[in-house]
Amino acid sequence: MSGLNLDDFATLIERPDSGVRRDAEERRERIGPRPGSLGRLDELGEWLAAAQGAVPVKPVERARLLVFAGDHGVAGLGVSGGPAGGAVELVRAALAGESSAAILARRLGAGLRVVDMSLDCDPDGLPEDVTRHRVRRGSGRIDIEDALTAEEAEAAFRAGMAVADEEADSGTDLVVLGDLSVGGTTAAGTLIAALCGTDASVVTGRGGAGIDDLAWMRKCAAIRDALRRARPVLGDQLELLAASGGADLAAITGFLLQSAVRRTPVILDGVVSAACALVAQRVAFRAPDWWLAGQASGDPAQAKALDRMALNPLLDHGVTVGEGTGALLALPLVQAAAALAAELPERT
Numbered sequence: 001m002s003g004l005n006l007d008d009f010a011t012l013i014e015r016p017d018s019g020v021r022r023d024a025e026e027r028r029e030r031i032g033p034r035p036g037s038l039g040r041l042d043e044l045g046e047w048l049a050a051a052q053g054a055v056p057v058k059p060v061e062r063a064r065l066l067v068f069a070g071d072h073g074v075a076g077l078g079v080s081g082g083p084a085g086g087a088v089e090l091v092r093a094a095l096a097g098e099s100s101a102a103i104l105a106r107r108l109g110a111g112l113r114v115v116d117m118s119l120d121c122d123p124d125g126l127p128e129d130v131t132r133h134r135v136r137r138g139s140g141r142i143d144i145e146d147a148l149t150a151e152e153a154e155a156a157f158r159a160g161m162a163v164a165d166e167e168a169d170s171g172t173d174l175v176v177l178g179d180l181s182v183g184g185t186t187a188a189g190t191l192i193a194a195l196c197g198t199d200a201s202v203v204t205g206r207g208g209a210g211i212d213d214l215a216w217m218r219k220c221a222a223i224r225d226a227l228r229r230a231r232p233v234l235g236d237q238l239e240l241l242a243a244s245g246g247a248d249l250a251a252i253t254g255f256l257l258q259s260a261v262r263r264t265p266v267i268l269d270g271v272v273s274a275a276c277a278l279v280a281q282r283v284a285f286r287a288p289d290w291w292l293a294g295q296a297s298g299d300p301a302q303a304k305a306l307d308r309m310a311l312n313p314l315l316d317h318g319v320t321v322g323e324g325t326g327a328l329l330a331l332p333l334v335q336a337a338a339a340l341a342a343e344l345p346e347r348t
Contacts, residue, residue: 004154006237009284013260016050016289024049024341027056031344040314044292044334045341051265051290052173056342060335063110063174064167065101065324067094068160068255070118070248072183073141074226079219081209082182085120085138090180094323095130101178101323108331110176115163117156118247133159139246142187143225146243153242153250160254168262175264176294176331177255178324179272181248185299186219188275190226190244192301194234195278196308200224203301205271208322237279245279252276257283260290267294267334268311269327270320271302278305292334294327295319 024046028035035042049057069091075084082090091114093099097106105112116123116131120138123131135156139147148156167175189203196203200223204216211219226244233239241250253276259266260280268277268291280287293311296303298318306313314333319326 004157004238006283009257009261009287013257013284013286015286016047017053018050020053020055021046021050023055024057027346028341030346032347038340041333041337041340044337048265048334048338049341051263057338059342060174060338062171063108063176063331064172065105065110065112065176065178065328066163066167067101067112067114067178067180067324068248068252069114069116069180070184070246071120071138072147072181072187072246073139074143074186074222075183076141077143077218077222078215079186079211079222080182081207081211084182087180087182088119088121088126090323091116091119091126091130094180095127099323100321101325101328104325104328108328110328110331114180115251117159117251133163133251135159135247142190142229142244143222147187147246148242148250150239150242152247153238156247156250157238157241157254160251161258163251164255164258164262164264168259168264172264174334175259175266176269176324176327177252177266177273178269178322178327179248179252180323181272184246184248184272186222187244187246187249188272189223189301190230191240191249191275192278192305193223193227194230194240194244195282196304198304200227203304205299205301206320208320210320237283241279249276253279256280256291257287260284260287263290265290265292267292267327267330269294269324270297270322271299271305272322274302274305278308281309292330294330297326
């Protein structure tokens with residue numbers, strides 16, 4: 001891939017400030033209630049302090065729900081609960097404030113941003129600020145062809161990096177990361193199976209809409225065939241995303257890595273964001289220290305990816321709808337942890 005050296009991320013990405021984390025832990029020893037009695041809220045408060053480089057931790061006031069959208073050619077095989085090319089309707093519902101994620105984001109005070117990377121529709125039907133990063137219309141059918149060309153994969157990856165910079169520059173202090181796609185969980189399962197060295201049946205879930213047994217078998221077969229094409233390019237993560245991902249997944253991977261460079265913490269949602277995080281971990285091993293797993297969706301591929309990255313989900317409600325919905329449910333926990341770490345008085 002020309003012009004983009006992924007090895008640079010391993011150098012550029014540093015862990016959250018360990019000295020600040022120790023200061024946060026010491027401060028926690030001096031405030032009530034007793035250390036440990038707040039459970040994971042203590043851990044979250046210390047993680048946030050290290051990410052922010054500040055003790056006491058600052059409140060999370062400018063959270064953003066960021067959703068990358070795209071269609072996947074493999075959806076034409078009947079592997080998804082939604083129709084092939086149908087992601088644009090999900091995007092329209094989100095933009096209208098009528099999706100589950102949009103409703104939660106509004107109630108929680110998180111801004112919503114949708115980024116179209118490869119929707120299978122005319123871009124003129126959507127706002128320009130949604131479509132301006134689009135790389136192509138739909139992605140290739142990964143069981144028989146590459147999802148993207150090499151040039152498209154690099155363009156999508158760079159678009160994700162640009163979005164990360166835009167969010168950091170605008171003052172976003174926490175990103176809740178989601179996806180809107182039809183066929184995206186099939187691509188995600190392929191990436192996770194390839195990186196974890198497992199068979200298709202181990203990672204094939206039921207998707208966001210919940211598919212029946214026949215569709216599950218079709219999905220399993222598609223991942224099996226896509227794996228044959230993914231394994232030869234495991235040594236190059238951009239080639240892997242081009243072969244078996246898609247423009248939305250490539251963009252999410254670029255976004256996650258550049259967000260870690262910019263020291264922006266991210267809450268992951270479901271299997272798609274977990275797959276991209278796993279690819280990003282292969283690029284820069286310190287990057288996962290900037291992410292939280294918002295929820296366990298029940299997808300077997302997500303569970304395998306999170307285990308590989310040693311990320312323990314904050315919630316386990318089996319939310320499969322996607323769009324960042326499950327991760328949004330974890331946002332109040334993070335905000336509560338910040339408030340308690342900052343505002344509980346020190347013992348005299």
